[in-house]
Amino acid sequence: MSTRIKRRSAAYYRGMRRVRRVALGCVTALVLFYVLFPYYWAIVSSTKQGAELYNSVLLPALDFRHYKELFRDANFATSIFNSLCVAISTTALSLGLGTLAAYALGRLNFPERRSLLLTVLMISIFPQVVVLSGMFELIRWFGLYNRVWSLVFAYLIFTLPFTTWVLTSFIREFPRELEEAAIMDGCSHWRILTSILLPLMGPALVSTGLLAFILAWNEFLFALTFTLTEGSRTVPVAIGLLAGNSRYEYPFGPIMAASVTVTLPLIVLVLFFQRKIVAGLTAGAVKG
Amino acid sequence: MASVALRSVSKSFGHVPVITDVNLEIADGELVVFVGPSGCGKSTLLRLIAGLVPVGVGDVVIDDEVVTDIPASKRGIAFVFQSYALYPHMTIARNIGFALETLGLSRQEIDAKVAEVAATLKIDHLLSRRPRELSGGQRQRVAIGRALVRQPEVFLFDEPLSNLDSDLRMEMRMEIAKLHANLAATMIYVTHDQVEAMTLADRIVVLNKGCIEQIGTPQQLYHAPQNRFVAGFIGSPRMNFMSVSANSSGAECRVQGPGNLSLDVTLSGPGSPAEIGIRPEALSITTQGQGKVTGTLERLEDLGHEHLAYVRIAPDVAWSVRLPNALGKISTGTSVGLDWRLEDLFLFGKDGRRLDHSLSHERSAAANGGRV
Numbered sequence: 001m002s003t004r005i006k007r008r009s010a011a012y013y014r015g016m017r018r019v020r021r022v023a024l025g026c027v028t029a030l031v032l033f034y035v036l037f038p039y040y041w042a043i044v045s046s047t048k049q050g051a052e053l054y055n056s057v058l059l060p061a062l063d064f065r066h067y068k069e070l071f072r073d074a075n076f077a078t079s080i081f082n083s084l085c086v087a088i089s090t091t092a093l094s095l096g097l098g099t100l101a102a103y104a105l106g107r108l109n110f111p112e113r114r115s116l117l118l119t120v121l122m123i124s125i126f127p128q129v130v131v132l133s134g135m136f137e138l139i140r141w142f143g144l145y146n147r148v149w150s151l152v153f154a155y156l157i158f159t160l161p162f163t164t165w166v167l168t169s170f171i172r173e174f175p176r177e178l179e180e181a182a183i184m185d186g187c188s189h190w191r192i193l194t195s196i197l198l199p200l201m202g203p204a205l206v207s208t209g210l211l212a213f214i215l216a217w218n219e220f221l222f223a224l225t226f227t228l229t230e231g232s233r234t235v236p237v238a239i240g241l242l243a244g245n246s247r248y249e250y251p252f253g254p255i256m257a258a259s260v261t262v263t264l265p266l267i268v269l270v271l272f273f274q275r276k277i278v279a280g281l282t283a284g285a286v287k288g
Numbered sequence: 289m290a291s292v293a294l295r296s297v298s299k300s301f302g303h304v305p306v307i308t309d310v311n312l313e314i315a316d317g318e319l320v321v322f323v324g325p326s327g328c329g330k331s332t333l334l335r336l337i338a339g340l341v342p343v344g345v346g347d348v349v350i351d352d353e354v355v356t357d358i359p360a361s362k363r364g365i366a367f368v369f370q371s372y373a374l375y376p377h378m379t380i381a382r383n384i385g386f387a388l389e390t391l392g393l394s395r396q397e398i399d400a401k402v403a404e405v406a407a408t409l410k411i412d413h414l415l416s417r418r419p420r421e422l423s424g425g426q427r428q429r430v431a432i433g434r435a436l437v438r439q440p441e442v443f444l445f446d447e448p449l450s451n452l453d454s455d456l457r458m459e460m461r462m463e464i465a466k467l468h469a470n471l472a473a474t475m476i477y478v479t480h481d482q483v484e485a486m487t488l489a490d491r492i493v494v495l496n497k498g499c500i501e502q503i504g505t506p507q508q509l510y511h512a513p514q515n516r517f518v519a520g521f522i523g524s525p526r527m528n529f530m531s532v533s534a535n536s537s538g539a540e541c542r543v544q545g546p547g548n549l550s551l552d553v554t555l556s557g558p559g560s561p562a563e564i565g566i567r568p569e570a571l572s573i574t575t576q577g578q579g580k581v582t583g584t585l586e587r588l589e590d591l592g593h594e595h596l597a598y599v600r601i602a603p604d605v606a607w608s609v610r611l612p613n614a615l616g617k618i619s620t621g622t623s624v625g626l627d628w629r630l631e632d633l634f635l636f637g638k639d640g641r642r643l644d645h646s647l648s649h650e651r652s653a654a655a656n657g658g659r660v
Contacts, residue, residue, distance in 0.1 A: 180340050181373035181434075185387035186361035199377040 039263070046256035066257035075230045076258065079238035082148050083217055083262070086234055090155045090216040091209050097156075098163030098208070099201070103193050105164065106171030107179065117168065124161035128221050131157060139226055146228040154222045159212040170204040171197065206276040214266055235262045290351035290364065290441035290474055291316045292337060297346035299329075299336060306332045308498045310346075319468050319475040321485045323521070324495035330478045333495070334444050337476065338367050350442060361387075363442075366435030370447040372427045374419040374434075381406075381415040384433045405437045425456045432467070445477040449484065457481075464488065482524050486510075494518050516640040519565050525596065527565045527634070528607035534561045541645075543635075546602035547581035547626075553635065554646035561635040561643055568610040570632035573597060573618070579625025583607070587620060599626060 046067070047060045070076055104110075105117055135154050144150035174197065182192045198205075220236040227233050233241070239258045242251050292314040299307040306329045314320050322330040335341040337348055339360030347356045355363050374383050382389075384405060385398040393401075406412040409429045419427055428448065435443055445464070449457045465488055468475055479485055485492050486506045494501040494509065494517070501521075502514045513519035519527050532545035536555070543551045543561055553561075576582055583601035597609040607626065618624060631647040 175371060175373065177369040177371045177373035178375065180335075180367070181369060181375075183340060183360050184338065184365070184367045185434075186390040191390065196375060 039260075042256045042260055046253060046260050048253055066253045067261070070254065070257050070261060075233075076238060078231055079233045079235050080262070082233060083235040085148055086151045086155070087213050087216040089149075089152045090159055091213045093152065094156055094159040094163045094212050095205055095209050098160060098167050099193070099198070099205070101160075101164045102167035102171050103189070103197065106168040106174075108189075117165075120161045120164050124158060124165070128158070132221065132225060135222070136225060145226065146232050148227075148232050148234075150226045151216075151219075151223055151234065154226060155216045155219060159215055163208045163212055166208045167201070167204055170201060174200075203276045206273045210269060210273060213269065217262075217266060291349075292442055292474060292476065293349040294333075294337070295347045295349060297333075297336060297343055297348065299332060299341065299344040306498050307336065307344075310498075310500055312493065312500065312503070314474060314476065317472045317474055318490045319477065319488055321489035321492045322476065322478045322495055323480065323482070323485045323492055324501075325521070326480065328495040329498040330495050331446055334367075334446055334476060334478050337442075338365055338444050339363055340367070361390075364440050365442045365444060366438055366440035368431050368435050368443070368445045368448045370450055372419075372431040372451075374427060374430055376419055379416055379418060380411065380422070380430050383419065383430060384415075384437050387434070387438050401437050402433075405433045409433050409436070424452050425460065428452060428456075428460055429463075432464075436467075441474065443473055443475040445475065445479075447479055448477075449481070450479070457484075461487065482522065486522075492522075494521055496521075513634070513642060515642055516563065516565065516636045519634055519636070519642065523567055525568050525608045525610065527567050528571070529563055529565045529636075530601065530605050530607075531563050532561060536560055545581075546605055547583050549581050551580060551630075551633075553630070553633070555635075556644040556646055559637040559641070559643045562638040563636040565634035565636060566607075566628050566632060568596070568608045570628045571607065571609040572627050573599070573609060573611070573615060574625040574627050576623040576625055579627035581626045582623060583626065585618060585620050585622055585624050588615060590614065599624060601626075 044058065044060045047063050049063055049065065101120075105113055105120075135157070139145055139150045139153065142150075142153070144153060178196065179192060182196045187195065218236060219234075220240065223234045223237045224240070227237060230238070235258075239255055239262070242255055242258065292312075294310050294312040297307060297310045298305065310333065322333060324330045332341060336343050339348075339355070339358065343356050347354050349355065350363055350365070374380075375386065378386065381399075381402050385402045388398045388401060402415070403412065406415055409432060411426060411429045411433060414422060414426060414430070419430070422430065428451075431448070448464070449460050452460060461484055464475075464477075468488075477484070477488060489506055491503060491505055492509050493503050496517050502509060502518045504512075506522075509518055509522045513522065516529070520529065530545050530547075530549070532543045532549065535542045535544070539555050541553050541555050541561065543549065543553060543564060545564070549564075555561075572579075573585075581601055583599040585597060586600045586606065587598045589596040589598075595611040595614055597611060597615060598606055599609060600606045609626065633645070633647075635643040635645055637643050
């Protein structure tokens, strides 16, 4: 005989389900508000002029003067171009090098593998400030100071470890038999990587690539330190150094307009690749 | 076509020995099946032959040529994987032709060969699809096609049918047997499925803990296992065993054990039996008092084409009995006797080796007469 289980009426359970659904909705709304409000506030502020900024009306004023000024500014266009160059090259380089390293670390057996992987992880935990002055010296020695490429060089130090790390775990999850089949078919390591693994690594490449891109796009400290003139600045630095009409005016509106503008490409990228990102981030979590 | 030989091959992963001193000769055109419990090293042995796992000690010889250090793709071998290992992002045609592509053959040559192989395997209508759109049986055919297209001298199969349902498994088993008959190629086949081993094999290699326990035709293994392990491994339901004590005077030996067992046997070699074994199909159920052992009928299973009875002889000994017909009016819980012909009795020494007795030769003769 089964033990007696205390059971309530069907209406009670129906009611509980409704309560739970409403509660979930409330919590979701709260979290969304917390995450999205700062960005919304930036949009609102970017359309306000002068003294309007100081009354906290939540509705945008829909005055796009700041945006128009921004796009007429040649320096801003240059810095966007610089940022694109830096972010794209950083992403491409770290994906290329990261894939090669990941294949070696994930698939080939050599004795130093473990210690090498740990070193890679160690590098990525250093705070930027620690590396800053040393990196500055390196960049001077290479004659890269005040050049856009100095930033690509500097960003690789934090994008490469995590791309390598993520791609390594992705490659490890690959069915061993698939690779053995390729070996039986006469493939070299290079051909296994390019013909078998790479085509199947799309999601992982997209998600790690996107993260690298965002990191490079938003980075401020290195970009501020390693560049000097307006012609070699990236967007975050250009925004940070925006000056007002007089030294007593803080150009809050233009800053907000610029910030919103430079976030848009990221949002477009993420939305475009979102399916692949989810696939890439959950790869390895569940065996499929 | 080629013969395959392993000469004192050993392999260990780290400090764990996986294969210990394996010697094996496989003749040209032979189909040899490796069986053994999981973890016995049968898949590793196959990968050693293929060259996917480097040999630790010893040599792999294909067609009288030592290939130990020759890379996998240059050994003239094709491998069919358990998971099929089809490239998910390629069409079926490209999957089959990929090895030829790597070899650098021209497009027309590849297409012609792929089409030919696809036609023989009846998968020509699937060539433009991708692996995920195929059923398990179709994927299996593609995997075989991928092996066939390279016209290898040796085929290696690693549990190729274990992912299929039983109907398809039987069908593909026939296909592989047909393939072997048509190509007359040397094939090595790893499985844990007894039926596959017994029906496909010219010879079976029984592996246990990285060592070969016995090599022989299916009939030899069934009728004349060399030791307790092989006796227990081949046959389903497995052989019944019972520990016994023996009093011997010369070759004459009295074997005694639970269930009032008392048997006189004449040993035809040295050693003293520590265990007896009888196959379920060699047993018959009699009324209590008759037969060689008594026990309690515990359970009856009606499988339609046969009946299985479980008889408990001692608290830790229960034997299964395979009966062609229903038992009639004997109900569970009653005491019954078990009887068998003396030539069906297996005797095992303390070390697990089988001991010959005067009547066991008849059985061995049957084994050798059944197969050349």
